[in-house]
Amino acid sequence: MIDETTQKDLVKALGERVQFDAPMSRHTSLRIGGPADALATPADRQELAALLEICRRRGLRRTIIGAGFNCLVADQGIDGVVITLRKFRGLEERPGPTVYAEAGVSHSAVTRFCVERGLSGMEFAAGIPGTVGGWIMMNAGIGVREQKDVALELGFVTSENTEEEIRKTSTLDFRYRELRGLPEDAVVVSALFALELSSREEVKAEVDRLLSHRSATQPLDVPSCGSVFRNPEGDFxxxxxxxxxxxxxxxxxxxxxxxxxxxxxxxxxxxxxxxxxxxxxxxxxxxxxxxxxxxxxxxxxxxxx
Ligand SMILES: Cc1cc2nc3c(=O)[nH]c(=O)nc-3n(C[C@H](O)[C@H](O)[C@H](O)COP(=O)(O)OP(=O)(O)OC[C@H]3O[C@@H](n4cnc5c(N)ncnc54)[C@H](O)[C@@H]3O)c2cc1C
Known part of the structure; x- marks a missing residue:
């Protein structure tokens, strides 16, 4: 439960972008989960900083979710504030070629962007549903390629330091479906991906091939969270x-x-x-x-x- 004074603080900082008693079944791909005491969707870095400051000052537990494609939320719901960066949607091509994406950009937006510009390297992630923040934190990938192979840098904030800090991914410890090396309470706000120039046709062909393979091998017509278990070494x-x-x-x-x-x-x-x-x-x-x-x-x- 969040007391009334704290609720007022949250509403003052985020307006309608905070909801109380928010059913998490609407925010997870499994369509399962009881209510979060509060669900906050900050509009930008300033609001995120204000939100983190309230959580810190009031001792509120906080949980970050991307698009909830890899989360099983308890029937009893979630204590404290759930933060989602779905409004962090900046996406641009930069020199290199590289692609800068904010944490809330969806997998389909990144894929579309790369196809339109003929940028190759991210095709493997085409059908991995979620957001850039979730991709990075999960080191999402398929057998041959993962986020660690394309992510050059990431930006994050913490409760103590709400100024975005940029880290080279080479200084971090990406493992199978996890990322270590960031402060425990880090909120990833952006990532920079290193890609290669190709052609729209080639990138699209590879994306289409991978998506068809998924449709043929995964139950995509029913709510799920993808793979429930990690693949053990050398097996599935x-x-x-x-x-x-x-x-x-x-x-x-x-x-x-x-x-x-x-x-x-x-x-x-x-x-x-x-x-x-x-x-x-x-x-x-x-x-x-x-x-x-x-x-x-x-x-x-x-x-x-
Ligand atoms: C049909 C289906 C197929 C899938 N196929 C694959 C696959 O091939 N390969 C694969 O790797 N995964 C796969 N997944 C799992 C899922 O798509 C990935 O784990 C994806 O990265 C989840 O992204 P998300 O934004 O939904 O993250 P969430 O599920 O919302 O969050 C995942 C974790 O990341 C943390 N997190 C999210 N955003 C942030 C942030 N901004 N800052 C800090 N922490 C954050 C959360 O706290 C949580 O611990 C599949 C899922 C489904 C439903």
Whole structure:
């Protein structure tokens, strides 16, 4: 709960860009999640700085989400303020060629931008849904290429320092679906990507090829959060879950997809508890059947039971 004085502070700083008791099911790709005490969508860096200052001064817990494509939010919701940078949408070509993108720019906007200008290097990310902030923090990628291979620099702010600090990505520690080396409370506000000049046709052809491959291999017609588990070294979580006989396993409205066993789909009305139940089943059955301990890739966010 956020007390009334703090609520007034938040409204004074952000106006209608802060909502209270905001259902997170509307802000996650799984369409699951109870209410956040507050959901703040700052318009710009100034508002973000004011918001971070209020959170710091009032001791409010804060959670950053991009577009919620990799988040499983608890049915009980989220304490404190959820911050989303969806209004940070600056996107421009710079010398190099490089592309500067603010954290809230969507995957489809980046892809379209690169196709239109014939800029190559980011095709791999075409179908990785989310925002630039989420891409960077997750080091999002596919087998052959990840954000670390294209991101040159990133800009971030923290509660203590709301002036944007630019870091070369070579000074950071990108790992499989995670980024280490930033302060724990860093909010990524921008990134600069190094690309290569190509032609519109070539970039589009590669994007189309990758998108068709996704459509053929992933259940894109139902709400999901993509891969639930990280692939263990030298293997695929989906293969192990399938081998453990879990395809089509259901709890409530959630189902382990028969199209891609590392996806859990919300068939309608699924709760976070249903998904967590399936996650536990998959972990236990894969451990029993294959001796491998699966680790979650999806971020579990919010109040625990
Ligand atoms: C159908 C489908 C297919 C997918 N395929 C892939 C794939 O091929 N490869 C892959 O890597 N992923 C894949 N994903 C997962 C997802 O697309 C990526 O993890 C993506 O990077 C999430 O971006 P987001 O903006 O939605 O981040 P969110 O899910 O909102 O957030 C992810 C994490 O990043 C943090 N975060 C987000 N923005 C910021 C910021 N500005 N500052 C600080 N922290 C921030 C959040 O706190 C959270 O911990 C898939 C998901 C779906 C639904």
């Amino acid at each position: 979580a989906g293969r192990l879950i399938e081998a453990a006989g879990l395809c089509g396993e259901r709890v409530g409205g959630a189902e382990i997809s028969a199209v891609h066993a590392n996806f859990i789909a919300n068939l309608g009305g699924a709760r976070a508890a249903d998904v967590l139940d399936l996650i536990e089943r998959a972990r236990t059955r894969v451990l029993d059947a294959c001796g491998v301990e699966l680790q979650t890739e999806v971020h579990l966010v919010g109040r625990s039971e």
